Amino acid sequence: MLKLKKDVVVLALAMGCAAAPLSDAWAAEKLKFAFLAALTGPQSGIVGQPGVNAAQMIIEAIDQGTLPAPYAGKKGFGSQEAELMPVDEALPPAQVATEVRDTIERNHVDAIVGSMNSGTCLAFLPVVEELKTLTVLSTCGTPRVFEEGNMQYVFRTSSNATADGITAARYLTRRMPDLKSFGGLNPNYAFGQDSWRDFSLAMKAFRPDLQPTTNYTPNYQSFQYSAEISSMLTEKPQAAFSSFFATEIEAFVAQMAPRKLNESTKLIFSTGETIMYKMGERLPDGVIIGARGPYGVFARPTALGKWFKDNYVARFKSQPVYTAYHAAQAILALKIAYDKAAAAAPGQAPNTDAVITAMKGIEYEAFGTTVRLSRSGGHQAANEGAMGVYKFDKATGMPTVTDVEYYAADCINPPDGTKAVDWLTAGLPGAKCN
Amino acid sequence: MPMPRSTGWLIVIVFGGVALGGLGLPAWMISVGLSAMSQGIVVLGLVVLMRAGLISFGQGLYFGLGGYAVGVLSLEFGITDAFLRVIAAALAAAAVGLLLGCLLRRYRGIFFAMLSLAFSMIFYGLLVKNQNLGSTDGFRVLASTFAGRPPTGGANQLWLFLFACLLSAVCALAVHRYFRSTLGWLATAIRDNETRVEYLGCSVNAAVHLKLVLCSALAGIGGALSAMTVGHIDPAITYWTTSGELVFVAILGGAGSVFAPFLGALVFQVVHTLALAMLPHAWHVILGGVLLASILFMPDGLWSAIARRRERSHG
Amino acid sequence: MAISLTILMDGLIYAAWLFVVALGMTLIFGVMRILNVAHGSFYAFGAYTMATLLNLITGAGLPFAYGFLAIPLAALAVGGGLGTMMETGVLRWLHGRDEVAAALATFALFLILEDMVPLIWGLDAIPTYQIYGVLGTTDIGGMIFNNYELSFILLAIVVGAITWWGLRHTRQGKIVLAVIHDPEAAQAFGINVRRVFPTVFAIGGVLGALAGAYSAPMITVYPGIGVEAVILAFAVVVIGGLGSVPGAMIGALAVGLARAVAVHLLPQVELFVIYSVMTLVLLFRPSGLFAKPVARRI
Structure with a gap:
């Protein structure tokens, strides 16, 4: 019994010693x-x-x-x-x-x-x-x-990310005024679900006459999009919004490009800018990309x-x-x-x-x-948004964007105190665009 | 001195000592201890199964159920009492364990492991699909109250720590008692030869079913404690990697004693914390290295080292 | 009609990929009773090695078609090298231990190798697209398919056939089959079971690396690609019956076709497909589709 207690003490000391270098006093x-x-x-x-x-x-x-x-x-x-x-x-x-x-x-x-x-x-x-x-x-x-x-x-x-869905919806409806159909491709996790919710609600406000076609929800980082591409090629929505992120875009585009999905469907990647420098010529011209605001190529x-x-x-x-x-x-x-x-x-x-x-x-x-920092008691930023069309400049070998449009902060961000989804459902009242 | 009685008292002494020690420990050690105890309780349940030769790769299901029970209670009904939370989590997990046990009790070996995994992954899928519960982002769990009183002055973690010590002691005592019961002794016999157990007149499936319910309830309690500690709940807690981690801790600690899971969890949490701080870009290397070393050099788990000395001192 | 043909093709492509990924794992389990989590590392290292070789080949000015050479080279190098290292360095010392200890050891190896990848190749993705388009496309029932993806079906048939033939018609293969069937009886007949292990582990490694190397152009390589592959392979192997080659094929087909149907007709349930198939199969066939009956010990 005594022996056992000693064991416990030894153990505790050993743990303490192992942990000692952790608690370094930080010179302030x-x-x-x-x-x-x-x-x-x-x-x-x-x-x-x-x-x-x-x-x-x-x-x-x-x-x-x-x-x-x-x-x-x-x-x-x-x-x-x-x-x-x-x-x-x-x-x-x-x-x-x-x-x-x-x-x-x-x-x-x-x-x-x-x-x-x-x-x-x-x-x-x-x-x-x-x-x-x-x-x-x-x-x-x-x-x-x-x-x-x-x-x-x-x-x-x-x-916040709601602004990106609204930016994409504004950009799409402005560039394609006679849009007939749109769908989605948003991975199965919270960011994908929220992005599609925001985009489709904004579209409902701008184009109440349109019903979205299928929103595909591949598993998070499954990297196997052959079946989704086939189904989209069958359904042929005129435009498709995607909140694919980084490596997912790269795999999807690699698999989509040879099958020319981008010729029947205008693709929108809300965070496409992350991958454009890596992909260069492989990202087809004409794809609509964003950068979660006026950053990177949109700065x-x-x-x-x-x-x-x-x-x-x-x-x-x-x-x-x-x-x-x-x-x-x-x-x-x-x-x-x-x-x-x-x-x-x-x-x-x-x-x-x-x-x-x-x-x-x-x-x-x-x-x-x-x-x-104009929202939530001065804690949350509402910044302007930007979107454009991807173009690979063969002459300089640099990826660029054309037809860039900027949206004022109050055009794409909910007013202070209004929840994003409530604002979208109400049809974006009080949005101030330039 | 007869061992059964002294082990019971030892549980009280050890966790009482840890609780007292907690009053003087720095904040980050309290946090590590809390994580270790939440994990330790779940692993205690795995040890109950392990003694009968069963390994579950889907314990995340019950771990998650406990956590989500706590979360939903505060989200929907505003219930934040720590004791009610733990009881609700244990009941929810035990109920699902009872239900799925009807199927799982027939399975052994790798198929038991994989069917448990399938169930936990389906639950994961349901959570990911549920936007009201925040999908993969999860949602916040309100701070716990103790008998109607919220801890004051940022003492939340300390109160939880004392509460966790109490819970761990209760769970360890309960499992210890179970190990000493006829059904508990039957575990080894089931692992070694089921047919003989049946000839003895005991139903193996019924015994396994009871173990499943017990280990689900323990996982639920651990999940509740984890959710209360973190203050947030999300589906990753039910993902197969979490379940794999729990099995790892069970092997690391060993199945020799009710203390083993807590020891294993404490070492795991310290290594995890150290690895993240030392090599933020490559911390899996340290974690994997420790895991590999423990499997190669301590086949019966950390507890075996202590148990061997214990035998010598009594021999 | 056209849509069911498309679903069939999509299902076959995915099933072929799953089969190639799962084959090595089921082989290793059948012989060594090790659920090899490090199969994901073979996959990742295969992909990375292939990417390096491919960029060397195209960098040397050779036509892209030569890039295909990178695939078998990478598979052999990784499977042979890494596989042998793992077997002799770690797994050999775990003979006689239970299956869980061995599986956890491979999990540890997987964790270590996972972070070795960025240390060797860096954090950035390595381009491997060069050979992805060179095979052109095919129009099947009005739907354009990439021939590279279609070639997965061919690869699966070839690899499956070679494995099948090798097991049935070579001396080594027959020994392996005997060990899969009953290690004790095989030993009693004078087979040195332990000497079979390194070879089988290396072959399993080659298959895993081959799957990674062949997939690389389709997904491009970046840290962490092994994680998803290994859990999918698990599921397929369990559905088919651990250690069974035809089982892995049927398991891959079941999952592949079910997923294609889900994506086309009910995309919301894609997340559940693989585990639902696994649950259903295990409920009706508790040891997988192609499991052999186990004698009761009395």
């Missing part, structure tokens, strides 16, 4: 930002790593004070430097929540930034609220983030945007996709808020509450467009 000179992105698995290369790259690059530029105007000469976050701690997001949502809790409790990070998978953020939001940790979501697009509760510590610097031509793109390409030898822009503008929001909070109370490092007060409702020029 530098700010520490945890950055959530897929670091393993299928999405790591196409959307995860670009986000980490961009966040790293912007933090370094801010630390060294090398950002161009209008942020030139202002070094650091307030006066502090920051460092980035990448955290893998390619886990089941509940495990991401546990991981975020561990990151905050053990590493005492100053903020959580990033998160790109639709929905993973929903899982860890209760954790950051409970632990009172400033969180800036860069992408994670589900409208439920601010619709299901009052968030004190959470900000999101990109529009507004500003000096700040050019600086971002040139530096990114020079350093990482690839074109920045929208997750990189999203990540960069989330870090920039932190800088602006820290600067503002530090200016309000000079001589001391701003605490979380001061940074949150400073961040509410800011409007700032970012790398793709102007970000306005």
